[in-house]
Amino acid sequence: MADRxxxxxxxxxxxxxxxxxxxxxxxxxxxxxxxxxIRYEGRSSSKLTRGERLFILKPDGAFIVHRRTGxxxxxxxxxxxxxxxxxxxxxxxxxxxxxxxxxVLEVKIYSIKFIAAFELHDTGxxxxxxxxxxxxxxxxxxxxxxxxxxxxxxxxxxxxxxxxDVLAVDKNGRLVVIELKxxxxxxxxxxxxxxxxxxxxxxxxxxxxxxxxxPGLTRRAQRMLATLKLEFHPLSVEKCLNVLREKKGxxxxxxx
Amino acid sequence: MADRxxxxxxxxxxxxxxxxxxxxxxxxxxxxxxxxxIRYEGRSSSKLTRGERLFILKPDGAFIVHRRTGxxxxxxxxxxxxxxxxxxxxxxxxxxxxxxxxxVLEVKIYSIKFIAAFELHDTGxxxxxxxxxxxxxxxxxxxxxxxxxxxxxxxxxxxxxxxxDVLAVDKNGRLVVIELKxxxxxxxxxxxxxxxxxxxxxxxxxxxxxxxxxPGLTRRAQRMLATLKLEFHPLSVEKCLNVLREKKGxxxxxxx
DNA sequence: GAGTGGATTTCGCAT
DNA sequence: ATGCGAAGTCCACTC
Numbered sequence: 001m002a003d004r005x006x007x008x009x010x011x012x013x014x015x016x017x018x019x020x021x022x023x024x025x026x027x028x029x030x031x032x033x034x035x036x037x038i039r040y041e042g043r044s045s046s047k048l049t050r051g052e053r054l055f056i057l058k059p060d061g062a063f064i065v066h067r068r069t070g071x072x073x074x075x076x077x078x079x080x081x082x083x084x085x086x087x088x089x090x091x092x093x094x095x096x097x098x099x100x101x102x103x104v105l106e107v108k109i110y111s112i113k114f115i116a117a118f119e120l121h122d123t124g125x126x127x128x129x130x131x132x133x134x135x136x137x138x139x140x141x142x143x144x145x146x147x148x149x150x151x152x153x154x155x156x157x158x159x160x161x162x163x164x165d166v167l168a169v170d171k172n173g174r175l176v177v178i179e180l181k182x183x184x185x186x187x188x189x190x191x192x193x194x195x196x197x198x199x200x201x202x203x204x205x206x207x208x209x210x211x212x213x214x215p216g217l218t219r220r221a222q223r224m225l226a227t228l229k230l231e232f233h234p235l236s237v238e239k240c241l242n243v244l245r246e247k248k249g250x251x252x253x254x255x256x
Numbered sequence: 257m258a259d260r261x262x263x264x265x266x267x268x269x270x271x272x273x274x275x276x277x278x279x280x281x282x283x284x285x286x287x288x289x290x291x292x293x294i295r296y297e298g299r300s301s302s303k304l305t306r307g308e309r310l311f312i313l314k315p316d317g318a319f320i321v322h323r324r325t326g327x328x329x330x331x332x333x334x335x336x337x338x339x340x341x342x343x344x345x346x347x348x349x350x351x352x353x354x355x356x357x358x359x360v361l362e363v364k365i366y367s368i369k370f371i372a373a374f375e376l377h378d379t380g381x382x383x384x385x386x387x388x389x390x391x392x393x394x395x396x397x398x399x400x401x402x403x404x405x406x407x408x409x410x411x412x413x414x415x416x417x418x419x420x421d422v423l424a425v426d427k428n429g430r431l432v433v434i435e436l437k438x439x440x441x442x443x444x445x446x447x448x449x450x451x452x453x454x455x456x457x458x459x460x461x462x463x464x465x466x467x468x469x470x471p472g473l474t475r476r477a478q479r480m481l482a483t484l485k486l487e488f489h490p491l492s493v494e495k496c497l498n499v500l501r502e503k504k505g506x507x508x509x510x511x512x
Numbered sequence: 513g514a515g516t517g518g519a520t521t522t523c524g525c526a527t
Numbered sequence: 528a529t530g531c532g533a534a535g536t537c538c539a540c541t542c
Binding site: 029051 | 285310314318324327370372375376379385386444
């Protein structure tokens with residue numbers, strides 16, 4: 001049940017100031033719809049002239065301002081920031097400061113439609129499947145997803161330029177460096193793969209294959225791959241998930 | 257003034273269903289604090305077990321769910337998505353669908369602390385300074401920020417691999433490719449610069465200098481820069497902004 | 513629609 | 528702290 005005291009409608013500055021101060025101190029999850037003007041100064045600087053927006057101030061100091069449309073917040077401050085409120089008479093100044101890097105966000109509030117503060121009980125567990133890690137896992141369990149006769153040697157093999165997603169040996173005993181991409185692979189992915197192959201060649205020597213494993217390639221990636229004598233094997237994250245389901249039940253979660 | 261009808265507290269599913277349907281249709285800015293469970297299916301899949309969260313449903317179809325902490329939303333759907341509500345008896349199902357790529361977000365709502373819907377009048381103007389474009393602008397107005405005797409030829413010069421931030425000639429008449437980074441430049445930036453220099457060499461021929469202009473370099477970027485015989489000139493975005501302020505007043509906005 | 517690069521990217525992980 | 532790569536990245540802009 002929502003407590004009446006949690007929500008206040010059309011407060012004046014004095015009332016709002018007290019409400020905000022109290023609930024910032026109590027580390028509540030605070031939201032409000034306000035007519036405001038916003039200034040940001042930090043890694044960049046921005047200014048937003050007056051209009052109505054939603055703000056969110058979280059118990060961990062995260063602060064987010066949303067406009068009428070769009071996925072992204074127009075202004076924000078990440079977790080670890082500190083909020084304070086001052087009644088300036090003609091407006092309420094909500095200041096959110098991030099210590100390092102030093103950044104300041106100032107919200108000049110001219111009127112308040114409503115503000116609310118909640119406890120927000122949330123012990124829920126978030127789980128996600130279908131990322132690059134899952135492809136890696138699937139290939140480890142079923143290397144033929146990439147190539148028959150492949151044997152996995154190591155995941156996340158460390159090299160000078162970085163970590164190799166999958167290191168394997170093919171049926172002819174040649175080392176195979178595998179670079180995974182969940183989405184269509186671009187030139188960057190090819191360059192990455194090339195770096196790993198070269199590094200391993202310097203380290204170990206001999207002929208080393210490089211295979212880019214992804215659902216597809218951009219044209220430039222295609223060209224560069226050919227130029228650098230690297231290979232490509234198509235593989236989608238969906239197929240990997242199927243394998244995971246077969247092989248280990250994939251108890252992470254099931255469709256509800 | 258906030259209209260009483262804009263906010264409803266502790267509604268039952270029937271009341272909430274009607275409220276949401278009506279306000280989705282009227283393209284209002286809708287928010288709510290709900291006890292819910294969330295399932296996402298699309299480019300990946302995710303599941304979030306029960307707990308209290310804030311949701312935002314915007315007039316353009318953007319949908320955002322925030323947990324108690326953190327800057328980022330736990331689940332979302334971008335602008336252009338479509339929301340619908342069904343009363344399932346034991347829960348309210350809020351379904352937000354994105355057509356392309358095909359993605360579905362399902363919020364099973366078990367209880368509602370409050371929901372609200374607003375018009376959100378916002379004609380404010382957002383302006384930002386201090387991005388890479390501003391560095392470009394400043395160097396165009398004051399090339400000595402990079403090097404004395406430099407003359408700017410072209411911004412965003414098109415080459416095969418992409419656009420060169422700044423193309424210039426030095427005092428000895430040699431072409432200079434400038435790659436800008438607002439933050440400390442990494443290996444990627446060096447590779448980018450190298451590509452542009454090489455492409456221009458193939459296209460035009462002759463000796464061509466490449467200068468990475470950024471506030472700093474990562475160690476790997478440093479090494480690679482030396483290997484590839486490219487140059488570095490330190491420059492911060494702040495210094496660029498000072499030049500812009502001097503040279504053209506920078507009327508974008510002033511500190512309040 | 514695909515492709516490329518920037519972002520106050522954020523976030524996680526390892527050095 | 529720095530560095531490096533992933534992200535359901537999103538977004539703008541070009542071809």
